[in-house]
Amino acid sequence: MEQNIILTVDVVLLTLKDNALQVVLQKRTWDPYKGFPALPGGYVHTEEDLDSLAAAKRVLKDKTALVSPYLEQLYTFASATRDPRGWSVSISYYALLDIETLMSQGSDRFLLHPVDDLPQLPFDHNRIIDSAVQRLRNKSTYSAVPCYLLPELFTLSDLQQTYEKVLGCKLDKSAFRRKIGELDFLDATSKARTGVHRPAQLYRIRPAKNLVLFDRTISKI
């Protein structure tokens, strides 16, 4: 019946660093492609994982020591040819994390690479990453998911820059703030970020707000 199907989960963990979207990669510790950088991934453990989401969480935690506040199923890549070992299924997930949290956790266990300038990766990992980036870009036009690329406290300028990096286009400050205000998912804190110039109000995500669906777009791509 079941002919030795390879069932894995792969996680595309994206972050924003040096003004670019970057993806977490790892040198593979086993064949095939041993030693080459690739997405963190691994077999589903049927005795341990209740479902594929749990498997993705576990794999990410075990391989990179990272925990992401946002983890969503992306797509399932399944074919006879994607893995040299045989018919293989990758249930792929994508995740978002701010660069500070990411670096403060086990940063010796992975490497970061800009998504716009990737070398050829093992399996169909280039395609998987492209799908994740496309999904993130698309979702950013009508949701607040880019918030997950920022630390707990951030300014509206931070948020706008995040959207701009993700979407790859400049946004109008006034229109952007109008929209964010309408959507009403931020709480102003009592703090401000001081610096060389006028201090900026610091915001955090309003607890228990669903950031995922708006009825209107924030911007075209």
Next chain:
Amino acid sequence: MEQNIILTVDVVLLTLKDNALQVVLQKRTWDPYKGFPALPGGYVHTEEDLDSLAAAKRVLKDKTALVSPYLEQLYTFASATRDPRGWSVSISYYALLDIETLMSQGSDRFLLHPVDDLPQLPFDHNRIIDSAVQRLRNKSTYSAVPCYLLPELFTLSDLQQTYEKVLGCKLDKSAFRRKIGELDFLDATSKARTGVHRPAQLYRIRPAKNLVLFDRTISKI
């Protein structure tokens, strides 16, 4: 390594009949749930199916004798508990077909059931169908996919009614036609549908037009 994982594909084939979205179901021929209506589905055959899309096509064809012009991966449901036999993966697809083509093909091999009034189905098939309907509704707000629910030739009123049934709300005739006109994916034919009243222009989908992505919404839900 791989502990007897059950790998299946399930297909949610939707059509429009009696003014309602309906789903193709089949009485199961084997245990578990033998005799109960459920989604057409089956094991991935690794010797035969190059990838999961091919598997979905084959399963649909073999089980129902149907071929759909639109078949898209929906989501992968994978958990220890969804199938009494053990850890199970369902790579689910959804498909669209007009009712005429559907009935003219092997209609003795399946049954149709309105999606808004389903009994409890085996496995997590209710959830899978709900996901498919949600996806179709959402995609219909910014794409021409509902065209696949119509036969080759149709009037603009047919198309509008199709959108209305799928979205579950009335649309304004003038605005709808303006939008469809702008999107420019229909060809007027030389034919008209005659009836009791003024005949209506018949259209077909412009060949080689991508119906799937618009930059603007056709309507809110």
Next chain:
DNA sequence: GTAATAGTGTCTGTGAGACACTATGGT
């Protein structure tokens, strides 16, 4: 004061919704 960023006010063009209107067939 100046420089630089934070944050706001306002105008305008576009486009969706509403709705009234005209057109054309059958009976």
Next chain:
DNA sequence: ACCATAGTGTCTCACAGACACTATTAC
């Protein structure tokens, strides 16, 4: 003539984009 549906014209209101303006800090 009348009815029902096909198909069009136009008004208005909301909103996104553009852009200029004010505010507040360090120096």
